[in-house]
Amino acid sequence: MKSLSIKDIAVKANVSITTVSFIINGKAKEKSISEAVIEKVEKIIAESGYKPNQIARSLRTGNSNIIGLIIEDISNSFFSRIARLIEDKAYKRGYKIIYSSTENSVDKAKELINMFKSRKVDAYIISPIKGIEEDIQMLMNDGNPVILFDRNLPDISTSYVGADHFNASYQSIKNFIDQGKKNIALVTIDINVAQITERLEGYKKALEDSGIEYNEDLVLKIHFNQEENETIAQIQKLLQHKAVDAVLFATNYLAISGLKALKQIDKKIGDDFAVIAYDDHEAFELHTPRISAIQQPLEEIAETIIKMILNQLSSKAKLPAEEVIIPARLVLRD
Amino acid sequence: MKSLSIKDIAVKANVSITTVSFIINGKAKEKSISEAVIEKVEKIIAESGYKPNQIARSLRTGNSNIIGLIIEDISNSFFSRIARLIEDKAYKRGYKIIYSSTENSVDKAKELINMFKSRKVDAYIISPIKGIEEDIQMLMNDGNPVILFDRNLPDISTSYVGADHFNASYQSIKNFIDQGKKNIALVTIDINVAQITERLEGYKKALEDSGIEYNEDLVLKIHFNQEENETIAQIQKLLQHKAVDAVLFATNYLAISGLKALKQIDKKIGDDFAVIAYDDHEAFELHTPRISAIQQPLEEIAETIIKMILNQLSSKAKLPAEEVIIPARLVLRD
DNA sequence: CTGAAAGCGCTTACAG
DNA sequence: CTGAAAGCGCTTACAG
Incomplete structure (x- = not known):
């Protein structure tokens, strides 16, 4: 079934398509179309359910x-x-x-x-x-x-x-340090994009400003596209090996893998082990205990x-x- | 800056726009355009980075x-x-x-x-x-x-x-019954759409088939648009009042509210209290204990x-x- | 106060 | 083997 065109409306109203177009586009006043014509055309449009073809409009106007x-x-x-x-x-x-x-x-x-x-x-x-x-x-x-x-x-x-990824990361690490944490780990991904590298930079700077030496062994860079099981295994290795007492996860899905890892090795989050996740997630509020997170102001x-x-x-x-x-x-x- | 049109290509190639159009649309063979012309035009298109205007194409073809x-x-x-x-x-x-x-x-x-x-x-x-x-x-x-x-x-x-919402709901309730549950609650929403009412129907039928009488008090219909706090309070009331030993949540966000409710009143999920959520959610896998769920085959x-x-x-x-x-x-x- | 006509960039039936 | 021309449904500069 063909839909109506501006021409159909013009014919029905017994005016030109120019006039109909002006009315549709709210230029009736500006173009001084008479009230009577405006009303007649608007009535016909309403009754017929005519909708201008946006494709044609786009082609003509360029947007x-x-x-x-x-x-x-x-x-x-x-x-x-x-x-x-x-x-x-x-x-x-x-x-x-x-x-x-x-x-x-x-x-x-x-x-x-x-x-x-x-x-x-x-x-x-x-x-x-x-x-x-x-x-x-x-x-x-x-x-x-x-x-x-x-x-x-x-x-x-x-x-x-x-x-501000740098600062959010910086503040998180500062928060750990203020709680007296000494061996703070970062779990991040190995892609070289600003929003990820800034989180690493914030981590480094916060340690430096507090006189804690940067220890490469505490930074785990997960390969971007790997299986989750692999990720979980790597996180477990990091957390079992070291005297790690705090972890910042650089993305929320890493944090979720991390929480699964903790669950499997039965390592508890509490006074002697703290966690923060970058980007919040519904699961964090629900987790026992609840997980702290960095929220971007969406x-x-x-x-x-x-x-x-x-x-x-x-x-x-x-x-x-x-x-x-x-x-x-x-x-x-x- | 104006982008190129089919005409520009035609002029450059010294052919008609008809010919260019045929080539673009893979009709060159069918229209028996000579190899030489095809090559020439394709070269010019590739070099110039010309992309046909889809708006014009849509207007003309109607799709x-x-x-x-x-x-x-x-x-x-x-x-x-x-x-x-x-x-x-x-x-x-x-x-x-x-x-x-x-x-x-x-x-x-x-x-x-x-x-x-x-x-x-x-x-x-x-x-x-x-x-x-x-x-x-x-x-x-x-x-x-x-x-x-x-x-x-x-x-x-x-x-x-x-x-198949009816059956999924039916199976869940059957599962509760097979575990020996007697007071099975349903937390659902009060909107009258098939995919929700079918879950209620499945619930009712499963009880009926097992000779358990339907008890209206065990069905909580949450108002669709209310605040989550209100929802949590209503769920708590349901769970405290009755000898409820199992709950099916009809949506995953209801289940999430439900888990928050349970946490607040410190009611544990375990052998004497079971939960199933309709539609899975990442939080369920992570929850302690993990929450059973109905997965739709997306x-x-x-x-x-x-x-x-x-x-x-x-x-x-x-x-x-x-x-x-x-x-x-x-x-x-x- | 209103309209005839050009043109946006394509496709395609028709002609040669 | 190739092209001139109509037409998709609009908008708008121009004319009266």
Whole structure:
């Protein structure tokens, strides 16, 4: 079944499509269409249930009112929660979101960028990976608003919104030290991206500032894509071997593996052994004992991203890149 | 900066845009374009990085290669995991996903359907709510493929994919009974949708088949939108008052509230008190003791949805509605 | 106060 | 073997 076009409405109302278009786009007053005509046309539109074809509109105007969201994995709760907030805020401003997951693949990420490009999305929100700098630069050269989040790419100058990973990590370690911990371990992953390396830097700096020597044996770098069982085994080895009295897990899934590891070797969290997880998780509140965690301010991150996008969208001139670093919050439990 | 159009390529190659179009769309052979021309054009396309404008293509052909996904809330892990799987499978077949969350609002759901309609999405995947039957019926009348999942709408005849909630619930209660439980409670929500009421029906039937009388006092219907604290308090009241020796939680977030409730009143899960949660959650594996759960086969659900969509998309004729009910799995822990 | 016409970037039936 | 032209459904500069 064919849907109605602006022409059908024009014929029914006995006016030109120009007039209908003006009315649909709220330019009736400005174009001084008579009240009578406006009413007649609006009535017909309402009765017929006519909806303008956005595809045609996009082709003509050059914008789609769609924002492309490129993330690592929508099923990761950090991203799905951000996606939800972004969707919500964008929706209120008349924008829709089209998303895709990169699965940490450079090829897929490049493909997605091309795909979004050919779909003429109005703006890009990207949680990037190394290796797509050139593609992003091209996007910006073409005048597209681009906001990176979660992870930054140091080699290009892009607008960026993210949490202050360095400080959050620093504060967590400081907290351990203030509790009198001496052998503080870090369990992290072996990928070389800023949001992860900053957590290591914060760890190192906090130790240094307290006069504790950095001990490489206390830092476990888990291989990014390995089986969870392997991860659990490595964590157990770390915790059994040493007089470790505190651990910072650099991601929430590492913390979850870590908690499983502890359970298996029956090592208890308590006065003589403390744990903090980077990025909160529902399981932490429920765990016995409850697990302390660093919370990224998702709401604020999403709001900042959307604000920057809208700013760039509404200014004809190209805005300079802007970096917003938002403090993360250490939530101590039990 | 303007991006290249098919015309630019045609001019550069010194051929007509018709020829370029045929080559782009793999119809060169069929239209018997000479090898020399094909090579020349392909070279120019590759060098220039030209990507066809999908908007123009959509306007012309009437399809967008976009599938609209309408769900309750992308940040709910059940939906985000399904979304991930659907995205993946759709992507491999050349389709993109555009999603939006309804937040259980009828108005928003209707708005989303209209929005997707005006964007000319090729197909709809919807986790519906009551009150949008008419809108969905119209979609189908217009010849759009529509697949409902998770929840069905009994009043219209639509293709549907979902887990066998009745049986999963039935098996869980049977399992309690086989363990010798006598006072089995059900904590559910008060919304009147099939996927929830079926869980209650399964509960009732299992009791009946075992000759246990149904006791209304053991069924707690939580108000859908209330504060979690209120929920926790109600669960505590249920569990303190009665000789309850087993509980089935009808959703995973109810189970999480329930576990918090138990923790506060220090009621232990063990030989004399058993718990099962509907829909698994990472926290359950980690909990002490580990919590048994019903797992919906997400992979299978996603795969079935995509298969049905592609079937409908590739058949010119309207296919009859098809319902696929997939067994859920009870995972017993500890 | 209103309309005829060009054009956005494609695809495709038709013609040669 | 290849191209001119119509048309998808809009918006908007221009004209009256």
